[in-house]
Every structure is written in structure tokens, then in C-alpha cells.
Amino acid sequence: MQNVQIAIIGSGFGGIGTAIRLKQEGFEDFIIFERADDVGGVWRDNTYPGCACDVQSHLYSLSFVPNPDWTHSFSPQAEIWDYLRKCARDYDVLPHIRFGHMVTEAVWENDQQRWRIETSKGTFMASFLISAAGSFSEPKHPQFPGLETFKGKMFHSSRWDHQFEIKRSRIAVIGTGASAIQFVPAIQPQVEKLYLFQRTAPWIVRRHDRPFAQLERKLFRRFPVVQLLMRAGIYSFREVVGFAFRHPWAMKLLQPLARRHLKRSVADPVLRAKLTLTILWVASAS
Numbered sequence: 001m002q003n004v005q006i007a008i009i010g011s012g013f014g015g016i017g018t019a020i021r022l023k024q025e026g027f028e029d030f031i032i033f034e035r036a037d038d039v040g041g042v043w044r045d046n047t048y049p050g051c052a053c054d055v056q057s058h059l060y061s062l063s064f065v066p067n068p069d070w071t072h073s074f075s076p077q078a079e080i081w082d083y084l085r086k087c088a089r090d091y092d093v094l095p096h097i098r099f100g101h102m103v104t105e106a107v108w109e110n111d112q113q114r115w116r117i118e119t120s121k122g123t124f125m126a127s128f129l130i131s132a133a134g135s136f137s138e139p140k141h142p143q144f145p146g147l148e149t150f151k152g153k154m155f156h157s158s159r160w161d162h163q164f165e166i167k168r169s170r171i172a173v174i175g176t177g178a179s180a181i182q183f184v185p186a187i188q189p190q191v192e193k194l195y196l197f198q199r200t201a202p203w204i205v206r207r208h209d210r211p212f213a214q215l216e217r218k219l220f221r222r223f224p225v226v227q228l229l230m231r232a233g234i235y236s237f238r239e240v241v242g243f244a245f246r247h248p249w250a251m252k253l254l255q256p257l258a259r260r261h262l263k264r265s266v267a268d269p270v271l272r273a274k275l276t277l278t279i280l281w282v283a284s285a286s
Contacts, residue, residue, distance in 0.1 A: 006030035007117055007126035009103050012041020014132030016084055017062050019093045024064070032093070033119055035102035039088050041134045043081040046179070048160040050186030051077035054178055054207070058227060059234040062087065066227055068220030074209040103133075142174060157183060168192045176202055203258035204265075 006027065008015050011034040022030055038044055053060050057070040060080075065087050071079060088094050098121070105118040106129055115129040139156035147154075155161045157179045167190045173180055176198040188194050220227040244250040266272045 001123045001125060002031075003114075003125045004029055004031050005126065006128045006130065007115065007124060008032040008130045008132055009106075010034065010041060010132035010134060010137075011039040011088070011097055012043070012132060012134050013062070013084065014134070015039075015041070016087050016093060017064075018130055018132060019096060020062070020065065020087065020091045023091060023093070030096055031124070032097045033101040033103050033117070033124075034097050034099050035120070037099050038085070039094075039097065040081045040084050042136050042158075043077055043084060045137070046077060046158050046160075047162070048157045048179060048183045048186075049166075050182040051179075052182060052209075053077075053080060055238070056234045058231045059238065063231070065091075066220075066224060066231075068224070068227055069217055070212060072209055072211050074207060166190050171195070172197065175199075203255065203262075205254075205258050205261050 006022065006029065008018055008030060009032075011032050015032050015034070016039060019030065019032060036044065052072075052074050054074065056073050057067070057075040057080075058073075060075075061067055061070075061083065067083055075083075088097070098119075100121060102120040103117060104120065105116075107116045107118075108114075109116050109125075112125070113127075115126045117124045117126060117129065136158070139158045141156060153161065153164050155164070160183075166187050169191055170193040171187065171191045172195040173184055174197045176184075176196065180196075181202075181204070184194070184196060244254055262272055
């Protein structure tokens with residue numbers, strides 16, 4: 001049994017960020033439990049075609065570890081994963097990580113005033129326990145009649161089977177959430193037929209993704225305050241959007257943007273009419 005002062009569950013953004021801040025404050029007696037064999041969390045596990053973040057990179061990164069070298073305003077999965085691995089290396093977090101350790105139970109032992117943490121590779125005791133386990137770490141498979149008799153290939157987007165030949169295949173996609181909004185346009189040109197099943201059609205607006213020029217990245221490196229100002233601007237805009245999500249009347253003010261984008265993207269007026277039956281708005285890829 002190993003005793004530590006602080007135990008952290010997960011080595012995604014939350015776990016790596018917590019570890020860096022602990023080290024910056026002088027804490028060294030901590031460990032991170034990671035069930036996989038590398039850091040990264042959701043950005044390690046999700047590798048579906050077109051996978052990228054739907055929040056601008058200069059905001060979707062650690063405020064105390066700015067990255068002036070983001071190549072796009074919305075960075076792809078591989079670049080975000082590389083950023084997290086670099087954070088873990090540069091701040092000497094890797095020696096604190098216990099890879100292959102799945103936490104199966106955590107119990108507060110009142111008599112010892114410590115946490116007893118059961119993992120797949122033994123028991124640990126800690127004075128403090130921090131959960132940085134992501135909310136999207138386990139895929140949820142739908143249950144409906146006939147699924148058990150389906151003879152074709154079946155997998156969740158978060159466990160994408162890259163050995164499966166997409167080209168000239170007939171594909172059925174269930175759901176139109178953030179992942180589907182990214183991978184459906186990526187695979188559609190390659191497949192023979194694509195069926196998309198959705199419960200609620202979301203509003204879509206342009207993401208306005210663009211690459212950062214070398215001059216811009218040089219500016220971010222030379223003058224870090226410029227990157228900080230960009231981050232502050234993105235944060236302020238996102239706060240305004242967040243207000244709209246919490247107040248339906250404000251959300252309706254944004255619908256004209258989505259309607260214009262829909263009109264530009266879908267030429268068929270009958271199909272376009274079917275896609276305007278909901279007031280739900282989701283900001284995503286163009």
C-alpha cells in the first residue's frame with residue numbers, strides 16, 4: 001500500500017492542469033491515476049475523421065501554459081493531444097503518473113482521515129483526492145430492438161475503427177451531436193450511401209475556422225500579451241453565447257444567422273423546411 005498526500009484521477013486537461021499548478025505551488029507528493037497508457041483523456045481516445053475542438057484553441061488551453069503555435073483557430077484532435085503531452089513533459093508531470101491504473105473504488109476512512117483508493121494495480125492512501133475523470137470517457141451505445149441481430153460493422157464514434165473501409169460503404173449514423181457534425185461531412189464524400197438518424201435537428205452556423213499565419217504565430221511568441229488579449233476576446237464572446245443558451249428569448253435572436261447559413265448550404269427547399277422545425281441552435285463546423 002502506497003501513501004501520498006494528493007491523488008488525482010485522470011490525465012486529461014483537468015488532471016494535467018491540476019498537476020502543473022500543484023508543482024508551481026511547491027507540492028510534489030502527488031500521483032495521477034491513468035487507466036490508459038498515455039495522457040490526453042478525450043483527446044487521446046477520440047480519433048474519428050474530422051475530430052477537432054469546437055472552442056477556439058487560444059481559449060481551449062491552459063491559461064498558465066499558453067501555446068503561441070496553434071496552427072488553426074479551432075485546432076484538430078492530434079494537435080490538442082500533442083499540446084497535452086508537451087505540457088506533461090515540459091512541467092515534469094510524467095513521473096507522477098501511474099499508467100494502467102484504473103480506479104475501481106474510493107472510500108473515505110474516517111478513523112484514518114484519509115482516502116483509501118482501490119485501483120487495478122493495488123491500494124493507495126491519500127489525504128486529498130481530486131477527480132479529473134472526464135464526462136465523455138465512456139461511450140453510450142443505444143439499445144433498441146434488432147441491434148443484436150445486426151450483421152454489419154458497428155462502433156461508437158469515440159472508438160472509431162480505422163481498419164474499417166469507409167469508401168463505397170453504406171453507413172448509418174445515429175445522432176447529430178458535436179461529433180457527428182464533424183465526422184459526417186468528413187466521410188460523406190467517400191461513402192456509397194449515408195443515412196443520418198436524428199431526434200432533434202440542430203441549428204448550425206459557420207465556425208469560421210482559419211489557419212494562423214506564420215507572422216501571427218511569431219507575433220504571439222514575441223508579444224505574449226497579444227495572445228492574452230485574443231483569449232480575453234474569445235472568452236467574452238463565449239460568455240455572451242452562454243447567456244443566449246440560458247435564455248430562450250435571446251437564442252431566437254441568433255436564429256437568422258443559422259437560417260442564412262442553412263439557405264446557403266441546402267439548396268432543396270423541401271429538405272430545408274424539414275430542418276427548421278426546432279429552435280435549438282448549436283454552434284459548430286461550417
